[in-house]
Amino acid sequence: MNSQISLIQQVDALLPQTQCGLCGHRDGCLPYAQSIVQGEDANKCVPGGQPVADALAELLNREKLTAEESVWPIQTDGRPQRMKAVIREDECIGCTKCISACPVDAIIGSGKLMHTVLTDLCTGCELCIPPCPVDCIDLIEDIQPLPNEEHRILEQNDLRNRYYAHIQREEKQRIHRKGPVVRAEIDTQLFAQFSTQVQAVPSIEISQKPTETTTAIDAKTTIELAKLRTQIKKLEKQLSIRMDDKKLVQLNELQQQLISLQNHQ
Ligand code: SF4
Ligand code: SF4
């Protein structure tokens, strides 16, 4: 098991950490790394292009395969053109959907306020584009000089760490989330398991759902509170038409019950 983890880690180290899902693994590079170790072809990373496909073939001692084609032209380093997202800020309605879609937390902004992309962090993965309801995100060519090998590794390590931090944040929100999940369902268990065995990544903890007993008690209390409120309203209405001492005592009792139940919630 440990040797398999170590091999997955070596494969993952060669992947660009764009977390774009273009390899068919919608929740990122680690699931593809695991699948490669289990036998999947190692030429499917689109942003990595031919250099990554060849490096993987070498590492795994496999036949070299032609890399999956990108829609972008090839740069001088043999990889597809790097892109960046830019938000047309005057059109942004501040809905925040792009924030949870971005795997590396490169977008800042808050509800109802315009959003902006931190271009230094953006990998051009395009994942923020489909969820945007007003289609105000453009992709432009990244004109920064290409990173050397050392810089690329630092960049990949940073992206990996940012993605793990993103997963942990999403995991914490999962239980209480009301709206839909914008990004693909992430195999958080896999990332959590990997993070306990690899020193170099932030650890991910699985959030536990509240136990069924708590939920049952909460549901019971909510029903009881609703009943009490209805009875109180009914009595108040009757008393506003005609005073009745017996009903007044009853009303006081119900109000006391309501207060005590609310305090124990
Ligand atoms: S960069 Fe994208 S295509 Fe390449 S391995 Fe990661 S998720 Fe897959
Ligand atoms: S801002 Fe958009 S394109 Fe850039 S990394 Fe985030 S999701 Fe990907």
Ligand code: SF4
């Ligand atoms: S999804 Fe589009 S409209 Fe919504 S905050 Fe992001 S850029 Fe703005």
